[in-house]
Amino acid sequence: MELSAKYNPSEVEDKWYSYWLEKKFFHSEPDSREPYTVVIPPPNVTGVLHMGHVLNNTINDVLVRKARMEGKNACWIPGTDHASIATENKVVAKLKSMGISKEDLTREEFLKYAWEWKEEHGGIILKQLRKLGASCDWDRTRFTMEPELSEAVINTFCHFYKKGWIYRGVRMVNWDPEGHTAVSDDEVIHRDTKSHFYHMRYFISDGNGKPSDKYIIVATTRPETIMADAAICVNPNDERHHWMKGKKVLIPLINKEIPIIEDDYVEMDFGTGCLKVTPAHDAHDYEIGLRHNLPILDIIDDHGKLTADAQILVGEDRFEARKKIVKMLQEAGNMEKIEDYTSPVGYSERTNAVIEPRLSAQWFLKMSELAPVALDSVESGLIKFIPDKYRNTYRHWMENAHDWCISRQLWWGQRIPAYYLPDGRFVVENSPEKALEAAKALDASVTAEDLHQDEDVLDTWFSSWLWPISVFDPQRPGQMEHQPNADLAYYYPTNDLVTGPDIIFFWVARMIMAGNEFMGDVPFRNVYFTGIVRDKLGRKMSKTLGNSPNPLDLIEKYGADAVRLGMLLCSSAGSDILYDESQVEQGRNFCNKIWNAYRLIKGWSSDASLPQGESSAIAVKWFTDKLNQAVEAVYDHFDKFRISDALMTIYKLFWDDFCAWYLEIIKPEFGKPMDGVTYDATVGFMDTLLKLLHPIMPFITEELWQNIAERKDGETVMNQRLPQAKQYSSSFIADFELCTSAIASVRNIRQTKGISPKDALELQYKGAFPGELVTVLKKMANLSSVTEVSGFENPDSGSAFLAGTVEMFVPLTGLVNVEEEIQKMEAEIRHLEGFLKGVKAKLSNEKFVSHAPAAVVELERKKESDATVKLENLCRAVANLKK
């Protein structure tokens, strides 16, 4: 095979991915092996791949491929999420562009369009994941709104309703006037927003509904809601306002009379100490209203427009109304002053509309029973969070969890299985038939036509919280009498969950609740929280900023392995990731390095009759040790989910140890064959390295592994066993490092003296240099001789250096500047003296010697003696030079 000097990923990636699919290597069925299970955080069905997905799925794939190569039965479930609000919005927008308004369609007609949209645009992201190399079991692909999973959602609703944990109630909810739906507390994002603080005059009523000459000042940020005011509230301890106790005031512009009431909630030193109470449009005011029996007047409709009850500005949008009413108040003489003001405002996570607190009938799931159990799952250590700090966040939320508003005023999603009787009562059943039966029990005269199903659908998270269960056995959630099927029994609980911290409450916490409820066990053992991918300047990647690269373009340009590596290089768990394309370049360079190492090895011929050279034997021995040391470290890193450290360990093993040292040592003269023993060992090393690299870089490793030796059809590197760490000699590795440092020093001498690497030099040394490494030293430093001496012959005509504590000397007649050599050594002496001083200070400290552990003291003694020897050597050398 003729190989180009550069690795060309596009030639190999599709080929091997098709091969893996064709051979069903990703598919898993229960068997006697230990399972390793992961479920994908289901992306929006209409989503496209972005850098966050790349990060998440790369980590997932590394974990899955590693488990597979450890002999586990690895199963990674892919799928998508129906994403009610996001998808419905997209469909509405599409219809709008076609000149169709959602209001003109029936529910069934709209859903027909929605499904068409889903078929057309859905699942693109799953195809894109294949380009990344994701080894998902595609035969098990799931969608949260497919019939079976929808049934699971409905059964779950019925389950909790019958338990009494789901209730319907009129509550203050977060209304999204653009999405025309309520959203849960967690879907509201609070942002400091610049607005104004309007100080308005409310005149005291003269008792006949006419303004007197006295007024109070009330401050608000929302003057457009004054028509819905039910009272003015002051703090009972506020003496400034005692005079108006029992009086009434008139709402400006509409002159409606409202009482002045007292409540501790009002803070005396905020604003004017007078609070306008608007129960229908503020959650706090609603509470005050309940306490004081105030009437509730709702003047804002579903779309955020003022209703007829407002009397004025009817039909105006709430923000338009605000502008207009300010002017009206000014003209009427009711505006005292306007201040600039910044306060937190809630926005809808999905539509970015300003949330309108609003009273409406919604369905809720009680958290009082589910949250404590889920909290305990993490507190007890049954589930581990990586990094650990998210335990705090989790605990805080769990201890303050509000009931979950699960109804959404949308059509795309699972419709709430509540059926209303004509008299307003309702029944909850998982089918219309059962509902009719239950309804007849309440009222025998009810017919199927009389029953009306609730118009709302369920929150999308109400289906995704079942994901780790329903992907295996959709019949289990909500039906405790159904025994888990073989898949669920085998694969549940899953092992690791890789996800972003932004959905710790939406999804992670709730999956733990559902797992405990329906399986009596947590859904996963470890949760690895990735960071958020940001650009080089630390900005979040977003479409509007245009700072988010298209991952597919990157894969096209650099190759999937390079993109994976680039992502992993900087991905420590939990901290945000500053992405830069140069990291992907580094990944591409590494691919190229691997490719070329392979080319070098493949270009060699072996001759079994040749004896193994001494330096080659040493190199094989050393790299075997080095490999085992690295494998041990890699496993340790993986165990702690330090994926970038594991990667860096392998990276350096390959690049520095294998390529820069090992291959250079064993490299035969050009065109000459290599002895068989070394050649076979080298091919073996390459084979092992490819296996070690495979979870991270699946494509290039498969390509090379398939070529480095004869492979049968159906063989793949992804099903090989990962190397296991064996015993290795740390002392031999240390000896070798002594040798490499000596080689570097000689090379440094060449560089500073302008001596070509081609000109051989001599070397003398004094001290304990391991004899077996002399041959390596000679070859790599290009030395004609290496001699152990008792004293250097002409110390002023050469360059001396230390390798560890071994003194070394390169004779360089006529090339040495004695002054420079002396200066170099004296600098070294100063450093050593400082070091020694510190060590001696410690050792002469009575308390250190008596308090510190023996091993530490011993180490200090060794430092002292080593440094003393070095110092003596250096001083002698300098003295000689100065002669």
Add this chain to the structure above:
RNA sequence: GGGAGCUUAGCUCAGUUGGUUUAGAGCAUCUGCCUUACAAGCAGAGGGUCGGGGGUUCGAUUCCCUCAGCUCCCACCA
């Protein structure tokens, strides 16, 4: 307003119950090399008083306090 976390070389980060030759890596930088695997490369080198101050300790990047800066999460818009 409440809570959590971060601050170590130009950049991105390790630093594992306080002691491993007076701090490590990758990238970037500088110098010299187109040496028949690789210039997407090779060889060598430089670079940090571990945010400031204080304390505990024989010993602090590591523990405590404090100040400064940054980030994130939670929180009902008077």
